[in-house]
Amino acid sequence: MDTRPRDNAASWQQKAYRVIFESDTRAGQLFDIALLVAIVLSVVTVMLESVSSISARYGPQLRAVEWVFTGLFLLEYLMRLLVVRRPLAYALSWLGIIDFLAIVPTLAALVLAGSRYLLVIRTLRLLRVFRIFKLGQFIGEGEFILNALRASRFKILVFLSSVITLAVVVGTLMYVVEGGRNGFTSIPKSIYWAIVTMTTVGYGDISPATVLGQTLASVLMIMGYAIIAVPTGIVSAQMVLPGTSRPAYKQVVCHVCQAPDHRPDAEYCWRCGEKL
Amino acid sequence: MDTRPRDNAASWQQKAYRVIFESDTRAGQLFDIALLVAIVLSVVTVMLESVSSISARYGPQLRAVEWVFTGLFLLEYLMRLLVVRRPLAYALSWLGIIDFLAIVPTLAALVLAGSRYLLVIRTLRLLRVFRIFKLGQFIGEGEFILNALRASRFKILVFLSSVITLAVVVGTLMYVVEGGRNGFTSIPKSIYWAIVTMTTVGYGDISPATVLGQTLASVLMIMGYAIIAVPTGIVSAQMVLPGTSRPAYKQVVCHVCQAPDHRPDAEYCWRCGEKL
């Protein structure tokens, strides 16, 4: 998404751009934080309205507050369109679509009663919190976690596939073993139970009652217990191993080729062979 | 299992062999993916049939689809027998037996009513998903996880034995303490409870109600909480330690100073600066 300011932008546009889209100025940071507070408050309003006892007493006031926030977000959305270099590109980007969808439900509810539930989309704006993370200390940390996860994404995918295959096999077995009783009324429901059990959540809404079923469940639990070690091991290893664990490298950059990440005891650059 | 193509194989047999058994050609990859999709769909069909509300309405259609898939799998099985070098070896291998058992239940159901439940075996074919993992990026990752698990198999065995011994001892104690009430009706059931608790699943179908029982349960929970650290530590350590983490280094030694452990993208030795 090209969100640079317009070249031939008026002075107020360039200024507004820096405040709304960037966060390297004091005003920009304040705007980001104010926006986040507004999002949180608007989400809290929607939450409170869903509580029937509160809704019965403060319904009109909460709806009024909701309209105020919708108005503010509409204003913000229009401002973004006005100051960004390519408004269409912004409007069609992920952030732009979420920003737009956060406004629509309140308006749509005037025409279609049930559509207010779509306000659920507004909670997605909370993801903007990650932009705020870019401020100061949080940059490195957030990136560190994301890098470790990204580097292990194939391992995690392989792991999750195995877990799901196991859940399907064990779930089907349990359906046969418990014979459609004790909550195991269908294979999908039994698979749901297998996932609930293997992840050690264990609601107890479905639980085996036959001896064979309880034995099989015990085996699944102990397996789930041992299996949880795998993703943890993957992420731990990723965070410790060279690629991710920066601190394990020499804090020096080659003066010729600028290559980073030298071994702590390296005397020559690994890329160009120059003396460090 | 010797699954190489026949030496004196007709041209179509060799071609079919490459498609069915291998996945290094485009056609072979497509076949593998199509097979996986067919397995998933046939498993989904069996699942849907187990849901009574769906079965009541679409029963005949689902059974028809099941027959189509059984036909396809039968065709595939015969093809495999035709093109493989030693058909008997294939038929008696693990994969061959599973392939065969995936077809039988639908046919057997014609004679014996209850035998359709054996379709549960078809879910085992999902394990073929691991062959697909061999494609591209997944090879290394799957092997990495398996290697770490294989290297720690004795440690995990020792750990699991200790966990089971503990479950037996605590389960028996709880049977005595709760005196056959509150669901602890027998020692095996109490051991089942101990496993449910120690693995932090916690269904709540059985839970202690006496003061002594709840105290003992608390101790078991905190132990289980601390114990879960052991398999995690084992796998993490295995993934971090040299034996496994080597792939992060270049498999080359400097020809001048013999320094090992170069970065995978290093071109010069980190110790003497010589070209690798």
Added chain:
Amino acid sequence: MDTRPRDNAASWQQKAYRVIFESDTRAGQLFDIALLVAIVLSVVTVMLESVSSISARYGPQLRAVEWVFTGLFLLEYLMRLLVVRRPLAYALSWLGIIDFLAIVPTLAALVLAGSRYLLVIRTLRLLRVFRIFKLGQFIGEGEFILNALRASRFKILVFLSSVITLAVVVGTLMYVVEGGRNGFTSIPKSIYWAIVTMTTVGYGDISPATVLGQTLASVLMIMGYAIIAVPTGIVSAQMVLPGTSRPAYKQVVCHVCQAPDHRPDAEYCWRCGEKL
């Protein structure tokens, strides 16, 4: 907090100071342990009084014991004020406030009936147990854990923010999906359910009953299962990485070749063989 003894302190004040505030003398250690035992016993008394069957029988005795402990803690509090260099600074410090609040509720209960519940504050005195940890072996270990947690505090903060954002989004979705039934009566309650599920606690007081709800719950569980790997990875990595794991090495550098990282029991430099 300046808790040194008074300069112009009487001999008995200096002596009492060493016993009450420090733990490097035998008497000081005994005092600390006696205090801890008294805190534990007083907390146990409050606990027992809350059990209605015990309270009905031994109510007066328990209340008498409570008055004895309150008297002892009052005496201890006055002693601390008498012997410390700056009594006001102590009284306004965290520990001082907790010490004070631990006495008040019993007295306040004479005037205001319900205020005895404030005795809950006395349990906070249990945190003094960490001072006892300072004795002997525990210093290093406690500091090691705290250092690892402190070093990863930003990572953990980022992680927790993501978890809470996810809980809000999924909770709201579940409220819409389950439509206010099966316990999902409001968005805050649905978020509570999402947290119960994602942390794998799984009470089962609220659990999805619709197919879509159970599917969404399964996804959330598997995500929670994978996500738990992140904080574990963070803390493990922190404990393994150089910055924290240093204590495993001798805090000395060879005076000849400046080589660091000697074994804690090394007597000679591993690089040049010089006596350390």
Added chain:
Amino acid sequence: MDTRPRDNAASWQQKAYRVIFESDTRAGQLFDIALLVAIVLSVVTVMLESVSSISARYGPQLRAVEWVFTGLFLLEYLMRLLVVRRPLAYALSWLGIIDFLAIVPTLAALVLAGSRYLLVIRTLRLLRVFRIFKLGQFIGEGEFILNALRASRFKILVFLSSVITLAVVVGTLMYVVEGGRNGFTSIPKSIYWAIVTMTTVGYGDISPATVLGQTLASVLMIMGYAIIAVPTGIVSAQMVLPGTSRPAYKQVVCHVCQAPDHRPDAEYCWRCGEKL
């Protein structure tokens, strides 16, 4: 415990000693395995007897089997006393006491009806399984885990104390918040709930119903979720760090002082300074 054979032992005594107490001969290994099988079978007998439906039908037979095993264990116990160098030392050792207690309950049940429940002690004999672990491959692995746990025992103790303090504080708070309703009928019960929640077991026999209670519970769950990272990190780190992870050391022993565990890049012995 001095369990060497008697000096002036008869030939059959020395032979029996090697079979019963040691496991470096083929006969000794067979004896250990036979004993383990007997223990497992006798424990299974006790278990089956506790199941009322099985006990009603096969009660007499199971009791007969129990008498046979008691006879065998009595014989084994007497043999051990006969062949060991210092019978009294063996009889008073941990293993000796457990061996003795495993026989008593069946005999005591003749006099005192309820004492049969003491057969629970027999399950402790299962711990002998660890002696069998000493055979072959298991030695190193079992020791590796125990070493890692032993090395982190203080850290784990500090951690568990913190967890229990937190459970007491939060439990008492919840008792006040929920006001003795929804299962939080006393402080000890609330602490039990706090432990059930923090360890992510989550039975659901007690769960908060007020808004404040559910909020507090959510905070506790997320804390428990983050806290579980600590013991895992401790054990992982212990398994990876030098002290435990032998492979990280040079596979060489000083030819002068026999000191092991040199850094992989060490050129001089860390103990005597000799050139390696």
